[in-house]
Amino acid sequence: PRLEFGEEKIKAERMFGLMDVFLKNDPLSLQKDILDHVEFTVAKSRFNFDDFEAYHALAHSVRDRLIERWHDTQIHFNRKGPKRLYFLSLEFLMGRSLSNTVINLGVRDQFADALSQLGFEFEVLAEQEGDACLGNGGLARLSACQMDSLATLDYPAIGYGLRYQYGLFRQVILDGFQHEQPDYWLNFGNPWEIERVHITYPVKFYGTVTDEVLNKEKHKVWVPGEVVEAVAYDNPIPGYGTRNTIVLRLWAAKPSDQHNMESYNTGDYVDAVVNRQRAESISSILYPDDRSYQGKELQLKQRYFFVSASVQDIIRRFKDTHKNFNEFPEKVALQLNDTHPSLAIAEVMRVLLDEEHLGWNRAWDIICKIFSYTTHTVSSEAMEKIPVDLMGSLLPRHLQIIYDINFNFMEKLKKMIGLDYDRLARMSIVEEGAVKNIRMANLSIICCHTVNGVSRLHLELLKTKVFRDFYELWPHKFHYKTNGVTQRRWIVVSNPSLCALISKWLGTEAWIRDIDLLIGLRDHATNAELHQEWKMELCNDLMLVCTIGNVQVSLNAMFDVHTKRIHEYKRQLLNILGIIHRYDSIKNMNKNDRKKVVPRVCIISGKAAPGYEIAKKIIKLCHVVAEKINNDNDIGDLLKLVFIPDYNVSVAELVIPGADLSQHLSTAGHEASGTSSMKFLMNGCLLLATEDGSTIEMIEEVGRENMFLFGASVNDVPALREKGPALKVPLQFLRVVRMIRDGHFGLKDYFKSLCDKIETGNDYFLVGADFASYLEAQAAADKAFVDEDRWTQMSILCAAGSGKFSSDRTIQEYAEKTWGIQPCRCPS
Numbered sequence: 001p002r003l004e005f006g007e008e009k010i011k012a013e014r015m016f017g018l019m020d021v022f023l024k025n026d027p028l029s030l031q032k033d034i035l036d037h038v039e040f041t042v043a044k045s046r047f048n049f050d051d052f053e054a055y056h057a058l059a060h061s062v063r064d065r066l067i068e069r070w071h072d073t074q075i076h077f078n079r080k081g082p083k084r085l086y087f088l089s090l091e092f093l094m095g096r097s098l099s100n101t102v103i104n105l106g107v108r109d110q111f112a113d114a115l116s117q118l119g120f121e122f123e124v125l126a127e128q129e130g131d132a133c134l135g136n137g138g139l140a141r142l143s144a145c146q147m148d149s150l151a152t153l154d155y156p157a158i159g160y161g162l163r164y165q166y167g168l169f170r171q172v173i174l175d176g177f178q179h180e181q182p183d184y185w186l187n188f189g190n191p192w193e194i195e196r197v198h199i200t201y202p203v204k205f206y207g208t209v210t211d212e213v214l215n216k217e218k219h220k221v222w223v224p225g226e227v228v229e230a231v232a233y234d235n236p237i238p239g240y241g242t243r244n245t246i247v248l249r250l251w252a253a254k255p256s257d258q259h260n261m262e263s264y265n266t267g268d269y270v271d272a273v274v275n276r277q278r279a280e281s282i283s284s285i286l287y288p289d290d291r292s293y294q295g296k297e298l299q300l301k302q303r304y305f306f307v308s309a310s311v312q313d314i315i316r317r318f319k320d321t322h323k324n325f326n327e328f329p330e331k332v333a334l335q336l337n338d339t340h341p342s343l344a345i346a347e348v349m350r351v352l353l354d355e356e357h358l359g360w361n362r363a364w365d366i367i368c369k370i371f372s373y374t375t376h377t378v379s380s381e382a383m384e385k386i387p388v389d390l391m392g393s394l395l396p397r398h399l400q401i402i403y404d405i406n407f408n409f410m411e412k413l414k415k416m417i418g419l420d421y422d423r424l425a426r427m428s429i430v431e432e433g434a435v436k437n438i439r440m441a442n443l444s445i446i447c448c449h450t451v452n453g454v455s456r457l458h459l460e461l462l463k464t465k466v467f468r469d470f471y472e473l474w475p476h477k478f479h480y481k482t483n484g485v486t487q488r489r490w491i492v493v494s495n496p497s498l499c500a501l502i503s504k505w506l507g508t509e510a511w512i513r514d515i516d517l518l519i520g521l522r523d524h525a526t527n528a529e530l531h532q533e534w535k536m537e538l539c540n541d542l543m544l545v546c547t548i549g550n551v552q553v554s555l556n557a558m559f560d561v562h563t564k565r566i567h568e569y570k571r572q573l574l575n576i577l578g579i580i581h582r583y584d585s586i587k588n589m590n591k592n593d594r595k596k597v598v599p600r601v602c603i604i605s606g607k608a609a610p611g612y613e614i615a616k617k618i619i620k621l622c623h624v625v626a627e628k629i630n631n632d633n634d635i636g637d638l639l640k641l642v643f644i645p646d647y648n649v650s651v652a653e654l655v656i657p658g659a660d661l662s663q664h665l666s667t668a669g670h671e672a673s674g675t676s677s678m679k680f681l682m683n684g685c686l687l688l689a690t691e692d693g694s695t696i697e698m699i700e701e702v703g704r705e706n707m708f709l710f711g712a713s714v715n716d717v718p719a720l721r722e723k724g725p726a727l728k729v730p731l732q733f734l735r736v737v738r739m740i741r742d743g744h745f746g747l748k749d750y751f752k753s754l755c756d757k758i759e760t761g762n763d764y765f766l767v768g769a770d771f772a773s774y775l776e777a778q779a780a781a782d783k784a785f786v787d788e789d790r791w792t793q794m795s796i797l798c799a800a801g802s803g804k805f806s807s808d809r810t811i812q813e814y815a816e817k818t819w820g821i822q823p824c825r826c827p828s
């Protein structure tokens with residue numbers, strides 16, 4: 001039975017009756033749909049079209065089904081009127097959509113059958129799709145996983161983001177160096193989005209603020225100097241095992257018709273058009289640096305553009321059904337994904353004050369009830385600061401509001417802590433100095449009811465270091481929700497054979513929605529039959545090998561994978577030094593000892609921010625070392641090193657299922673959580689890791705004995721750093737660094753600064769201090785790998801214990817403890 005529609009029931013039933021006819025999922029209907037789209041959407045003859053055209057027709061047929069469910073979900077939400085979550089993020093790393101969508105809609109096999117009768121293979125067409133890379137790294141992929149969980153768990157949520165025309169740069173490696181190429185991902189059209197030409201909002205910039213009297217009360221009026229139009233592009237996000245389909249609404253900039261009318265009269269017609277065109281640049285490019293905020297005007301413009309359009313949309317939706325803003329907090333929860341969207345605080349305040357005329361106290365009361373904030377870093381460089389001058393010129397009214405919020409806060413604070421000027425200065429939203437800055441983290445903490453960290457350790461660091469002053473003031477605000485990833489994409493889509501195996505042994509597919517069931521695998525952890533099948537499954541390495549290309553690798557090698565953004569704190573350098581050490585040791589072994597060596601294929605992949613010189617040197621070092629090792633016939637296939645260029649979601653989907661061992665080497669206290677480790681763990685890949693971020697919680701879930709842990713703990717780190725030049729590093733470490741310095745791999749001048757950075761006394765990330773313990777963990781991994789039964793059992797136990805790290809669990813915690821929203825399930 002379909003939805004009930006009140007008075008419109010009859011009309012709606014007739015319409016949905018028609019839809020039913022259109023959107024049947026039997027092979028014949030699907031084929032007809034696909035061919036219709038070939039003929040009328042792609043505009044190719046249905047008798048002659050290639051894989052690429054078939055992909056587009058297929059994608060449109062899938063999209064039709066998405067749209068139907070999305071409409072039904074919207075109607076249902078509108079009828080029920082639940083509190084909604086608005087998830088604001090400047091970054092979403094969605095990757096490809098096709099495979100994930102058909103799986104969530106439950107029509108994968110039907111489409112595959114229909115296609116095969118048309119002479120096409122689903123997998124081949126799926127390869128035609130490019131990645132949507134509208135984000136940098138962990139934070140952005142987390143948003144994508146969370147959208148999947150929000151839809152699957154039936155939460156009434158909307159994601160808001162920016163529709164960048166250029167996603168994260170494509171990494172091209174030329175002679176071992178990273179080069180960045182623009183990712184104009186919309187080149188061939190994007191079948192997964194729906195342009196909403198009628199959903200547009202004006203966004204204002206620059207100008208002046210004046211006082212006006214209205215009904216005897218003074219009001220601020222912002223007269224902008226520039227107006228740009230925001231257009232909505234909707235990307236439906238289907239839940240799994242539910243009809244619910246939510247939306248990710250991305251904003252694109254286009255020139256506004258409201259403005260610049262004069263220039264048309266003065267004869268500057270061409271200039272005026274060129275100026276209009278410039279408006280579009282606001283949403284044109286994703287900033288590729290996840291380490292620091294540059295204080296660039298365009299970036300601030302981008303952020304405000306996104307925030308203003310989203311806030312207008314949210315308030316419009318509220319006002320469609322409500323008159324009184326007192327009810328706003330009962331209907332609206334706004335989640336800030338890091339501080340990037342935190343201008344939303346000042347924007348909502350501005351709308352409530354200047355447009356809705358609520359008065360300061362009422363407006364402030366609402367602000368304090370609706371916003372929550374999650375921070376994704378522990379590094380103070382990554383904390384966003386906006387120069388006051390920049391803010392004052394671009395957003396003059398917002399600067400006033402932020403000053404007012406700060407004034408009130410400072411007055412209150414003085415009463416609470418007295419005249420402790422250092423602490424007052426640290427907690428102020430305004431940072432004094434040569435350049436005055438607005439501290440967006442302070443603004444967020446002061447205005448949000450909840451501040452979340454992304455792992456238990458992260459919260460500890462927030463409390464004791466990063467936000468200590470604030471924690472002491474408001475301990476109740478600080479919480480954590482350990483990150484999670486979606487098992488739909490990271491097992492069901494990317495590792496279908498493991499998915500089938502798990503379902504077979506658990507006797508159900510229910511774990512795809514209810515991840516806690518995975519624990520049931522523990523009961524079979526020593527079962528010989530499962531071991532046999534699991535080992536076969538792990539042998540999927542073969543797939544990986546084929547894609548690695550020219551490097552000849554041994555099939556019984558251990559596939560050792562290290563994939564993530566290149567950062568000093570993530571210590572790819574430690575891995576490379578370890579590889580050099582392994583190479584050097586093998587070279588010095590006699591024939592007999594060499595027989596005992598476990599062959600390794602080391603895979604490294606990741607992008608460096610374009611301006612991050614040291615990270616780029618690490619990539620080059622990886623290539624020169626690979627060049628040397630891979631061409632050394634003397635060691636044959638005992639050791640290989642492969643750098644996979646252009647790491648993105650699709651590459652991750654390929655390597656994660658094939659990995660035996662994965663590395664997570666951050667210096668303890670630097671990785672807020674880490675999420676790739678969760679994907680590896682779910683896929684039964686063993687972890688070689690430091691006790692950092694969410695790894696600490698993994699130890700509790702899968703047991704220390706099933707992981708290879710090493711290195712200084714968070715508590716050790718300060719003392720080690722303090723030692724400076726007196727810090728002890730092992731001889732092997734000095735030896736491998738010396739090899740690089742001496743030009744063993746060439747380019748000794750080029751690598752000098754890299755070597756200097758890890759010299760004792762200089763080695764902030766403790767590569768030398770952790771080296772001995774790293775080698776021990778590697779040796780333990782080799783030893784375990786030889787014992788096949790032990791390794792297989794460990795692998796099964798890793799997957800079995802990975803349930804906690806599903807984003808379903810994370811989202812449910814957020815919903816219940818932070819956002820106060822309830823599931824709202826659309827009848828199917």
Ligand code: 7GP
Binds near residue numbers: 136672
């Ligand atoms: C990352 C963190 O580095 C990572 O530890 C965490 O798992 C992930 O967020 C998701 O919470 N941070 C970013 O990607 C980032 O851009 C700058 O942080 C604010």
